[in-house]
Amino acid sequence: MTTFTTPSACPFADPERLFADLEAARQSDDPPQPETFGGARVFTDYDDIVAALHDPETFSSQPTVGTIPSPWREQFEGRVPSRGTLLGIDNPDHDRLRSSVNTFFMPRRLARSEPWIREEAHRLVDGFAEQGEADLKTAFALPLPLRVISRIVGIDPERAEWVGAALGFFMGPRDIYHPGTPDQKAAKLLDLHDHLRELMERRRINRRDDLISHIWDQRDSGAVDLTDFEMLSMFPGLMLAGHETSSNLICVALSHFLADPDLHARVQRDDASRAQALEEIFRFESAITGMKRLVTRDTHLGGVPLREGDEVFLAYAAGSRDPSRFAHPERIDVERTWESPHLGFGQGVHACLGAPLARLLLRVELGVLHERLPDLRLAVPVQELRHTVVSEGRGLVSLPLAWTPTTAPRRSSPVSTDTATPESVPVVVSGRREVVPSVVELTLTADGGGLPAWRPGAHIDLELPGGLVRQYSLTGDPSEHEYRVAVLREDAGRGGSRAVHDGVAVGDRLRIRGPRNHFAPQPAPFSLFLAGGIGITPLLPMAAEAASAGIPWRLLYLGRSRETMAYADELQERYGANVYLWPSGERGRYDLDDVWMRLPAGGRVYACGPEELLLAIEDSARRAGRSDSVVVERFAPRAVSSLPDRPFDVELRRTGTTVRVAAGESTLDAVNRAGANVLSTCREGTCGTCEVRVLAGIPEHRDSVLGLEERLAGDTMMTCVSRCVGEKLVLDL
Template structure:
């Protein structure tokens, strides 16, 4: 018999044996404790201050450590950092990998998948890993990072240095790979310098954008450290996931066709395959202080191996854990991508890539089957990663390539005008490149994509009857997040931008009388309401100085408008609201201090208040209360208890929402909110997105209203 945890074919049996014994299992081959039960793994993953991830990225030995010093970061991936550095560095890349934002890359991935298959579609047999499963993820991650896709194979060769003897793809000496790795880092430095001047739709540009806006703080050398590790993990794990996943589907009667019914079935199948056999066996951690885990006392300095693959087959958590059930409901999330702060950053990209790969393979390779029976496939050695070095498949060649047409989301628009309308405020006028703009109503806003990774929301302030032009006003915020500075300093007449929307969270509701209260730039969503109110109205417009107040001259001729500046003293909001007639609808937009004051006074005077925020309302999270969630697709109502998450509650009801981190840091579980008001507790959504309230991270966020309606 072989030593436990050394035979890849016996690995799951060894892990099951470990789960059956009390306490943690010491592994001689690994030199650390194996944490095999689901609950113990999750407990450790959510205590990063006790279980440090530093062993996940071992220190380079001599002579490489000395040779790479100052040129190749020694903690070249987020896994190698603990907090506070981890969260600080992850903030630079986190929002880029949200599923709905990555969706724009799907057409590119699909085109390149077809291009690869074009090279061998008529052969009828291929080793899939070398010809498809490795090159497509590598090209994809290179493209997304911002590097030349034509250099993808060279990039893979350079990154293979980190795989050491486990690399079975590139035949070269460590010295040759080290030379290439140094060249790769110098190349990335050059691209970083170029993107600093010329931003594009890629990850390097995104990091520059968030650095410039103050959303993230990194040095140039720390920024350099982010990309090679992401590329290594992104292509190696995706390749293994596709090959092992296909092997399991093709070796079970009917499973492959059942999984390939449509994109929804592919997504469900992928979650089960990630549970059954992910590309990550587990990750090492070092104990930072004396503690206890799984009934075993651990001392500071002890190392543990968190066996994700074992937890995902824990029979106390998953029914029929050793079976592949394509219709499994995930009341409890698998550990295929880990959990906690170190949950796989690229999990949403991996899901998108794998789903697209499966779809294209199904379209292009009819009659796909294994050329080597599954039981005869060889696995790589036991370690953090898991996969087969090669996968030989056969199919029936001769099928035509199907035509697929995908359109880019958003509206292309030209900056037709740029006008100064107050001190520090410009009005931007847009005209559509093609056709007409969609209709909109007062209170609506649009997303403006100024540049790759730089999308901001602004209220429409023109005439809703005009479908040939849209207007917004932007106040320059030097200490803001970069959008207003770009609009003022870089955007020029003739530039083309992408607009998304319109969306309206501030619609004008019928009322016998209206009171509009604007603070500064908050005039923009209220201005179009005046001509559409259809009932008597008053407006109070507050500002620092007359010169800083856009549209002041327009307002003076419209009706009952009071313009009040700070040099006249404090405006008496209490008296204003006390004088409002019963039934008056109050609409307010402006800085948070104004909104908070008006909210308090409207409660006091029993007035209906509508507010528009582009930053979340400051709040302290109190004791969790019970509320209900309505699943819009079925109409089913689910109770969410004070001690459970929305994610767990809706998945218990069969919603099947995938998740990864379960701490509100990755965006995987994002769902659309159709009704109610979310209580946002994530660290992914932007302030504007939180204020808009259109999306929710159900793993951590809750509800401010008794009921939430979700698009599930």
């Protein structure tokens, strides 16, 4: 190790020497504690940074966001949340709040935004294409992300400049693009929060395709519990990070690409080459220098002793250039693969929520600029470009560009402005009966028009009074022009069953969504229907279909007592010996291993019931080597297994390669070791970046991104955390 030296008067004082200073710190026995990062000890090695990011209990994110000073703190009380961004919030609140937005920012779902993002980009270029030169920062890189993130949240994009000026309050002296005193910006910030409150009230009833509506959907479904004020706190921080980092990234990327015309030509071949090159820029010079963390207990990091109360600065920019992880880290290599993921968006629970949006936005920006501005080039020597002051963020002050002036018409296509969510179907409660004590059956008929057709195994979303939305299996006859659902009263539940039992009567008008079906029976020589309690409901029409078709089947119905087992008498009267009742209060616990001794070869088991039963039948099937014979229906996310990870195989369908995923190894690392090159960000199942299509096999979902429907379908998985229920998965790689 060498002693830290730098020609600068103070380490990290010169933004043009940032990477030289970081490298010097890496090689130093005694790294500096620069004033730039508040005296925090700087960590530059990749493995140390990753270890800290995945240990948020020891390395708190509390110092990431400073407190609002007086007199504005008093002015904002009760109107502007003091911790208005997820970056500075620790668990348990962090995961609860982030779960309300995770699913909205998945790459697959954001793809629907690409047409209108492209249209917004073209409109901005229309304003300066004829000039032949412009500062891209102010003409394009700042306004476009602001318009995009405003629309994403639910604010009219035409108010984007006002939004940017309001958010400029949080940036302090770094905001050189929006004029005004701190008091003037504080007033705009208060107005912005009031506007967001108004939008929240509108979207409470009138949902659209925006983030505010999405969080209401999550709250109404019972998937997340948060207050209105907590919900308000989600938006300003996301908007600030979403536009500032994106504007910096596109300028930094173009500064490097345009400095090398051959590189620029390679980058701009197509969308795939643009996406690949951007990933290397995120590594080489991201918009994030790093983040501070507070040490919560005595510990060591990279062999360095740390005391409770110490602050550390995790230099993501240095970690992404660690030569122990990246070959020739000082070079831009647009063909680089990602066995070691870069740290451009961080990692862990605080990995950048908007990373998928940034990837999409920057790819679109590069494509539009390439299409619209012929002979695009730097208007000044690259050496004259200046970076913003050294801080947690990094960007260029300006990016002067030149091109051949053009009036060529842009290629555009109409973009729908209808962002309303699909409407649900109105129904009338035409019947209600008590099947057994604590189980009520509702009959629903169309309130005008008809009801969609369905197959056994289907379920609907029922919109209940008070805004709750719950999923219930259809339990009637698909040939009838009505739906039937049965609801077990669960006083300790989330309120949906109580709303049905206490608040729904014959004649009430409700709304439904669906039906959807991830539980439809497939052809098999024999089917065993395994029900636990109210899990009998989807199996009723499945048994009726099998009986009508003459397919061999049996129903094993488990319950606590005969009196509480809904439809038990009707089933035995109709099907006789095909129905086997097992009330555990009389007969004890059923041995599920017995299922596999009796199930014929090729037979399938369809199970629905409490999570304890579903986990038990899955574990029993695994022990018997019959995991592929079980199909389960869940109405809550599968519990994360507490068992040790088991090895399994993954077939990469496109290459025909099969790789072994070892116990303790992630699917992501295994497939990338085989050359799959799957991108990732958080590596904790919270961002959706590493999602891959599942072609065969049953994934064991351990993420917090996929919704219930997607988990039940099993068509995709998050490779960073999720594994395999059986012995093998086939992935679309």
